[in-house]
Amino acid sequence: MPDTQETRQRCAGCGIALQFERPDLPGYVPESARSRDSVICQRCFRIKNYNDASTVAIDQDDFLRMLGGIASTDSLVVHIVDLFDFEGSIISGLQRFVGNNPVLLVVNKIDLLPKVTNWNRLRNWVQKQARLNGLKVADVVLCSARRKIGFDKVVERVAELRGHRDVYVVGATNVGKSTLINRLIADYSDLNRELTVSRYPGTTLDAIRIPLDDGKSIIDTPGIVYRSRLSEIVPRESLNAVMPEKPLKPLTYQLNAGQTIFLGGLVRFDFVEGERQSFTIYVSSALPVHRTKRERADELYAAHRGELLSPPSREALDDMPPWTRHSLRLPKHAELDIFVSGMGWIQANGKTGALVDIYAPKGVKVLLRDSML
Structure with a gap:
């Protein structure tokens, strides 16, 4: 397809490059949707309106190249993990990709645990498990994006740790990454947009750069698909x-x-x-x-x-x-x-x-x- 202005546009929901000719390929936009202010691909439209998604594979080599570039930047890295699937969602070897950039470990879905949970013990457990996975973290924040529990602390720690830097957000699929980023957008930017949020793996298909009011950006990277998670292989x-x-x-x-x-x-x-x-x-x-x-x-x-x-x-x-x-x-x-x-x-x-x-x-x-x- 020729490299036109249309083909260089990206979906406001998942970040994939938009295309206008092949309905069977990622990024397709039908004629009726092209004139909208915030264009999303047909796949994101179906997720938002019908809770339906087609399966689209992400080129893992491209993802690793994207992740490998973080070390050469001056950024804060926010690594989001799923507390329910901690060992399945932590990115093994992340440390070698981020270089000397600080890592904020955001542990999502604490709302799934019993109310009688000892949160100090849980925090200590998370820190120990992170060390066992070779990850050096600047801090750990426990939260629930869905229930808005602990999110003020996430925003506070992001502000304190990033200074005047970009923020890279990384995580496996289905850890609540897009939900958390949508909350960050609301706090840090006047941008009127939301990322596509779905239960299905691989909703974000390419890096999405979200401009902040101070001239820096939040960069949402595609979720890594780990086939070692049962949730990735069940129908x-x-x-x-x-x-x-x-x-x-x-x-x-x-x-x-x-x-x-x-x-x-x-x-x-x-x-x-x-x-x-x-x-x-x-x-x-x-x-x-x-x-x-x-x-x-x-x-x-x-x-x-x-x-x-x-x-x-x-x-x-x-x-x-x-x-x-x-x-x-x-x-x-x-x-x-x-x-x-x-x-x-x-x-x-x-x-x-x-x-x-x-x-x-x-x-x-x-x-x-x-x-x-």
């Missing part, structure tokens, strides 16, 4: 069951060795060895939990996958990666979570030691970590 119709929008309601089970818990049709937890003890499950309340004997688990799954054990449907399960078994040894006296990226975690309460098996789709990150709560 779209199952996202509402996997990604919680309401506070988590912990489910505690007293288990004997030889019992199994199915989390929908997506993940299986086997208590293989150990004394009778309790396990507390932190997942979306829309995800059905089913307990059975381990000796019956294979038969139950074969007969009821996609039905009693759902979501997703049997047809959708057939399209997902096969399960991989993760055998985890829980040492005595340790306070640990069994973390499944994109689904939540299971807190081991017994401290008496145990052997557990987790079956999850191949490639999904499963690990042991210090208990969050």
Whole structure:
């Protein structure tokens, strides 16, 4: 396509270069929408008005080149992570991309945790996990963009740390990045626009530079798609069951060795060895939990996958990666979570030691970590 003024325009919602000829490609704008003051692509229009989105892949090489350029700038880097999926949404190796620029770690979705949460303990936990991931942070701010909790503190720390610099905002998909940026725009700029906000991965398709009143900019980068998160590989119709929008309601089970818990049709937890003890499950309340004997688990799954054990449907399960078994040894006296990226975690309460098996789709990150709560 010729390099005209039209083709150089960018979508006000997702940042992709607009184009006017191919409806099947990213950035398409129909004739009827071209004269609007703030032009958005057809995909963003469908997200905003119909909560529908097509799947568009982002060139990861382009993204890494974009991220790699931050080190040569004088900027504040705001790294947004999802508290519900902390290990799945933190950018591994971010430190080597940002150089000497300060990093503000914004931990979103704290509204999902129980009201009795010890916030000082949680903050200490976040700082420790950040260090374990090789990230040096200037500060940590806990917030909920959706509920407007702690956002005044985010704005305050951004102002204090950035001085007279640009602000790069980075994060994985679906961590609430665009929601937070829209709040920053409202505080720092008179610009009358909003980024496209969606539950679907990859809503922001290119870097979006938002001018601020002091002549600097907020640069919103595309969300990194980590296929190691269950939320990235489940069928779209199952996202509402996997990604919680309401506070988590912990489910505690007293288990004997030889019992199994199915989390929908997506993940299986086997208590293989150990004394009778309790396990507390932190997942979306829309995800059905089913307990059975381990000796019956294979038969139950074969007969009821996609039905009693759902979501997703049997047809959708057939399209997902096969399960991989993760055998985890829980040492005595340790306070640990069994973390499944994109689904939540299971807190081991017994401290008496145990052997557990987790079956999850191949490639999904499963690990042991210090208990969050």
